[in-house]
Amino acid sequence: MAMGGSISIKASAKINIGLRIGQRASDGYHPIQSVFQSISLDDEIILEWSDVSSKKSGEKDLIIEGDFDCPPEKTTLYKAARIFMSHCGLSANIRLKARKIIPAKAGLGGGSADAAAVLALFNAAFNAGVDDHTLSDLALRLGSDVPFFIHGGTALVSGRGERLKKLPPLREVGILLVCPTFSVSTPWAYAKLDQFRQVLSDNGKNAAVPGEVAEAEGSKTAALLSSPLETWPFKNDFSPMLYKEFPEYAALEKAFRALGAGFVSISGSGSSMYGLFESRAEAEEAHARIVAGAGGTKNEKALYGMALHAIKPLETSLRLG
Numbered sequence: 036m037a038m039g040g041s042i043s044i045k046a047s048a049k050i051n052i053g054l055r056i057g058q059r060a061s062d063g064y065h066p067i068q069s070v071f072q073s074i075s076l077d078d079e080i081i082l083e084w085s086d087v088s089s090k091k092s093g094e095k096d097l098i099i100e101g102d103f104d105c106p107p108e109k110t111t112l113y114k115a116a117r118i119f120m121s122h123c124g125l126s127a128n129i130r131l132k133a134r135k136i137i138p139a140k141a142g143l144g145g146g147s148a149d150a151a152a153v154l155a156l157f158n159a160a161f162n163a164g165v166d167d168h169t170l171s172d173l174a175l176r177l178g179s180d181v182p183f184f185i186h187g188g189t190a191l192v193s194g195r196g197e198r199l200k201k202l203p204p205l206r207e208v209g210i211l212l213v214c215p216t217f218s219v220s221t222p223w224a225y226a227k228l229d230q231f232r233q234v235l236s237d238n239g240k241n242a243a244v245p246g247e248v249a250e251a252e253g254s255k256t257a258a259l260l261s262s263p264l265e266t267w268p269f270k271n272d273f274s275p276m277l278y279k280e281f282p283e284y285a286a287l288e289k290a291f292r293a294l295g296a297g298f299v300s301i302s303g304s305g306s307s308m309y310g311l312f313e314s315r316a317e318a319e320e321a322h323a324r325i326v327a328g329a330g331g332t333k334n335e336k337a338l339y340g341m342a343l344h345a346i347k348p349l350e351t352s353l354r355l356g
């Protein structure tokens with residue numbers, strides 16, 4: 036094993052296409068059913084290491100560098116490194132540098148993608164040989180969405196987020212992503228959804244979501260995904276609550292529709308919203324029209340001051356450099 040070295044990885048964001056949410060279970064989590072799709076919006080993580088030993092020989096350094104919205108020790112990078120090192124009984128001086136592009140609290144899985152990336156980086160750098168199944172277990176300890184990011188691509192996700200059914204790659208639709216100036220924390224969104232449903236005396240009972248999806252559900256979903264965007268029936272169960280909390284969404288959706296998007300949705304628990312177009316060229320044209328302030332609706336102002344990206348679906352989440 037090399038005593039020192041450096042390796043990098045790109046970690047892609049995801050969007051949710053549809054998100055059904057059941058009633059909160061006794062473990063505090065909600066059963067979900069959703070299509071997760073990797074997209075071309077990447078963080079880059081660089082791992083540098085030195086002074087490796089397989090037994091714990093005193094405290095060594097774990098340094099995390101990057102532009103985070105929390106202290107370095109609270110990042111998923113730090114937690115993933117600690118979990119991996121303790122699982123393998125590995126001790127080393129470690130420096131993890133993150134070039135953050137994926138916005139935080141945007142429903143794009145940035146923190147989860149980084150956590151999966153660190154597990155993959157350590158596995159590769161130290162030839163640790165941790166198998167896929169064990170990697171998924173470690174990933175789930177870091178967050179419900181993290182197992183998806185080990186492979187990424189297109190997957191039908193259920194359970195609390197850990198049950199994955201791989202689907203055929205999504206065709207090259209164009210994705211126009213808007214990350215509003217506000218952000219949404221996932222625990223807040225789930226708690227607010229519970230309240231919202233209580234008021235409606237619904238409580239998620241009407242959204243019975245199975246813990247694991249049946250085989251037939253996978254082929255049905257794949258067939259729907261290959262149909263024209265305008266016919267997609269996918270719904271995000273956070274939407275009614277989020278549209279009420281943030282009136283910006285109604286205006287944004289209208290603007291996306293005016294620009295010709297065939298499918299419009301909030302990703303995950305927000306805050307980002309995306310529009311899908313049948314081609315990347317259409318998404319780029321819509322992007323240009325928004326930037327030029329010619330959105331074609333009275334609501335373009337809702338888009339100002341926001342980050343915009345024209346992007347595409349990807350078949351994997353992690354790419355070692």
Ligand code: C5P
Nearest residue numbers: 063064065067178179195196221222225
């Ligand atoms: O698993 P993760 O740490 O990402 O979840 C953060 C919080 O989001 C949980 O503590 C829970 O409140 C909520 N959550 C949920 N149901 C899920 C996933 C997350 O209620 N399926």
